[in-house]
Amino acid sequence: MTMTAGSGDPLVTAAVVGGGPSVQIRDLTVAYRIAGRDMAAVAGIDLELPPGSITGLVGESGSGKSTLALALLGAVQKPGRITTGSIEIDGVGDVVTLAPKAVRKARGAQIGYVFQAAQNSLNPLKTVGRQLLDLAKSHDVDDKQSLVRQAKSLLERMGLDAGRMLDAYQHELSGGMRQRVGIMFALVLNAHLLVLDEPTTALDMISQANILSIIRDVSTDRALTTLVVTHDIGVVAEVSERIAVMYGGRLVEQGPTTQVLRDPKHPYTRGLIRAIPRLHGDPALAQALPGRPPTLGTTPETGCVFRERCDVFARLQLPACVETDPRPTPIDGDRLVSCHAVASEHQQADREARA
């Protein structure tokens, strides 16, 4: 029985072919310590980012996406910490066990991060250019001129007046410009892994489309391994090759974007897609997912975290949904779904096919 369909041989070959680093997250749990208790915001996640691909991480607000993204940089904020698991990044090592200084050096250099609030990600008292030189100093870059050249070419590549940008203070830039300057900072030291947290959330529609096409182009150009974190499944549909759906700190479904969007298996994924008219075509049928996502305190301790909002559970009332946390089950080769109902249906179909 194959346990992890996503980590089969094809990926290993791709790593050799693509050359960039891939990311392998195993059994990752991140907990915030609140009132003396560890509350897991990310619970036992396995995820792999194939080299040279764009993966979209979606889920409602509070599902643990930012926590997961920060964990990749060894930057989980207080009072949180990684309690179990490993995060193996090519060219860096296991971020969880790496020395703090090595983690610091990997940030910016191998792992580029575009901050959730890229709107305010610059020091308001310094020009972009001065902050670029600070970056050079922090990463022991001797050839500052070539770094500036590199920054300029990135900025121009994104359609900006590079000279003006380097001379500007943050408050002189529009939202779209700030976001692009943020991407420049993430990539100027030639990072191979790019993590973007809600890259379009604060932007108007035109800037959103613009940033998405930039993310796509830059990722392809530089053969980046990219993780786009968003609550907007529409964004994922537009840029990513693979999709990972998160709920209550768990990955409930992952697979190739086109397959998952065309034929979502997990009841939560189905609900997310139903809520967005432009994805399934008929605005009249758009339906918001009922209920609210769990918070750290309200996440059920046993069983499936989604069952309270689940239409399948409401219908079938499977005992397993109350008793055990569903594990990822491989489906259709490249997909993983964590759902008792889907798993048993799948097994049955398998048995019938064999019989």
Add this chain to the structure above:
Amino acid sequence: MPKAVRQLAGHLLRGLVMVWIVTTFTFVLVHEMPGNPVQAQYESLIEKGFSPDAASRQVAVTYGFVPHGSLWSQYGHYLSRLLHFDLGKSVSAQGVSVAKEVASAAKWTIGLVLAGVVLSFALGVVLGVVAAMRRNSRLGDGLSIAGSLLHGVPQYVMALVLVTLLTVKWPLFSTGDVNGLIQPGFNVAYIASIISHAVLPATAFALSSFGGYLLTMKSSVVSVLGDDFILAAELRGLSPGLVFRYISRNAILPLFTVLALSFGFMFGGAVFIESAFNYPGMGALLVSSIGQRDYSEMSGAFLLITVAVILANIVADLLYTVVDPRVRRASGT
């Protein structure tokens, strides 16, 4: 930068209005003083055998306005004298012009206030950063508590405590008069003398006002620590030293507003501190002129303190404009 010029002009205009209000106030004060000192001097001169004409000329020299005529003409006379920087003559030190006396006292006070401000600012900023960084430890708590306690001690109490402890109980310093033979100015003797006499009053200033800077700096650092751009800088792999500089530069900005206010506070405090330490500045001058009912000297000292506070405020405001590009560039375009 036409807008910056306009801003400066606005400051100056507001300053002038303030000065005008204060001068009017002192005019009314002297004029309406119980026992009317102007009228009293006039009458005593008449008694000494002055002609009414000579007596009123003498009074005009002292106070800057003639003792009779309508209130408005007295006021007009007074203002026109002020415009010529003529503050009248001292009553207690006969024949000495108040302008000269006030100016020489001002030199001592300005040195003292600057030393006090610099000392307390530096102390408050450094300890404020430490208190913020160690805010969950005993050191941080201790600093914050010490800061707010000292902040609550009035300057004159601080001055009296220091005088009692360091000149009476353990006489480490003298409170004798500054050597009157030393020429105020930019020479070694003057500076050395200012230092030896200014140590205690400057310490009193610093101790009674660094607490405010400490508390402001602490809360400012804590708020900057939570700002997005600090996390963003860390996620870019910026070195801890640079991150610290980002934090401190941004955190220090709100302190410039406090700085502007504190200059006024300092000049006000000079009144108590200088007399407690027998320090020959404007505060001491003001106190002695009040004691001797030397109203012309009093109003002169009062006026100069006002002007000093206003100028200090303008400087602090301009400083803020220079440090914060959001203000600077906005005024440039």
